[in-house]
Amino acid sequence: MNKVFLFTALLFLSVHGFAQKSQPDPKYKLISGGNYVQSKNYYLLTLFNQVPELKKMLVSDPVLSKIGSGKQAGFADAVKSCGKDVGCYIRAAKFTDEEIRNVGARLGELYRADNELGKLVANHLIPSGCYSLYAEMSGREMLTRVWEQDAKAVNYTISVYAEGQKPNYAQIDSISFNVRDKSYPELMALNTGLSAAEAKKEGLFFSPSLIFALHSLEMNERNRAADEEPLAETVNKVAYDYSKKIKWEQYRYTLILVPGAGPEERDTELSAGGMLRCRLAALQYQDGLAPYIMVSGGCVHPFKTKYNEALEMKKFMVGVLHIPEHAILVEPHARHTTTNLRNCARLIFRYGFPMDKPFLTSTAASQSYYITDIVPGRSKKELGYLPYRNGKRFSDTEAEIYPLAVSLQIDFDEPMDP
Template identity: 55%
Template structure:
């Protein structure tokens, strides 16, 4: 009897370990980018739907989903006749209705099978990509449905902000580029709506007209910076990425030094005084040999629609002025807040094969270091990202503190289309 119990125990343990491994994101997983990085970084499941032939065929041939596609095309056509250039009416027709979202969820649940194209999508792409990792405790079918609903609501959020003029999370830097109260704006949305109709005529997947609307709204607002410098491992980060493979990690106390960006207040200023000071402190730590790499993090953020990228300008300063080797500096050029300085750096650590269990340090101003380590950044992350992408270590000085990256950082944020 003891032998039987032992066999059962080890069998359950094996199954549990196997299931746990099956839920893990994979370092060697290659993200599929499809038509654009803007799309794939915001709506990864929909990118998979379009780019995996077996999945695309299954979904495009389904009668129920075909009806939803045709109904959406009909809704767009009717809106162009009935809305009379009332932009809110037109934009509403481009969104995915809640009824359609739920109908698709039900249909995906019916179509899903562990052994068919959708089952393979979850096991071979959705889970190893880590892009919907906060749902990893759900069943495979539920993860698929949850990812669909996230992408669908993300599309509607993007249309709401960048077509209707709704407030984003940070209105001062991320708002719509147009005055929706201007009498000419309705005409612009009318032309935009017509373009969506034209580009959607050959749509075969139920979400494509609305996806087209979201992507075009980002384009006409000049808000596609999430794709800048991609693929970074072969562009701005090529030198550092190639060097990572040769680093003897045991020779360093820390994996990297993160320098969060500090945007200037003046439109013509490329790098703020605060940014320069942060770079100088981080360079001192680098030359002391604390870590083999420096990550400079920050996007085109301050002031509103600045042409200057914080990370790119900090890299120039560190390499050209402070003489930090170019192959020691990793650029993270998309973060818009301190929350995403931390999250995006954790993502790069994972994607670039940097030891994920090795401590890192933030090197920044005294006030920001205090904010990251002792004050409310973790609470802000929980509120805005729905998770905390790092674990705190110990404080090292007034300007440096340890942190450890967490795998939850891979989760896409559907409410930040400029840096999801």
């Protein structure tokens, strides 16, 4: 009887202990190294560089060092021989399929549950939630899959913002340059040489390609992923600090989400739709349904606009509608409805708000039904997962949404809002 009880208890602990370890931790603090564009897009590569003992391990490994030396040599050769051939620079900058396989294989060989790579998986990759889709895999497999994702993300950035390939949303996210212009190869040569020089200081096998990708975003003025970061210390500081005073049981919802409605005119700060959505949310806030209104939307419409939808809505909320600043949370990165919902779920989790309580979407009827009926399928197709589940419909313009922690998963092919 005692043996049966002991076996049952151990089985329970092993199963539930493993499940618990595979879940993200709301207390986990993301590591940025001060570069939010890099850390939000390529978190594994950021950790490789920012965790001292781990970096030491990777730099000293002869196999990875040889791969890095080969990459450096390829960059140097490109500067000398590519001339006016833009594609030549691009091929040198991207990770090849062989390089991705070889690095993944070596990381798998080096991995041990009790060494620095094992600690990386247990102490960072899983609790961060940034790679939630792989969290149920073995530590070794998760590590290699995460490496493949980050390498793929670097290549995607180079494809769009150096090579000029079409992004997911070409009207708003395309490259700023004409890659066929006769002066463009010189920019590529300069980026290649500079990236190689900067990478030597870091000494990591992936640095030349990563730095080339980051320079490409910067050249195109596409560092939007860093806008207002860290949010809890800038535009959301007052509201985030206020959360410590909230008694959540007094509210039906955690917050009221207002998706942005970008104007099409370059000099228009806030669209008419944005104003009306703000007013609709203000009514629900004033009725005491939630302690917060979250305004969501980045610098989206028109192409390379200087106006941020969320920041302009906050100005309208405070200045015109007289909603207190402590009641307004800003999500300034979303570029379409799918990520309005995903990014809201992310902030709820990161800020330690209740994940079992729904939030309320407040918008035009057409978008409200789009959120409940269309966006779930679109999310599965574009993100690879569903970042929320539908609750009850409150009205034609408002619907309940339950956030899901899988929303923390990085999207490899949206470098302005990964």
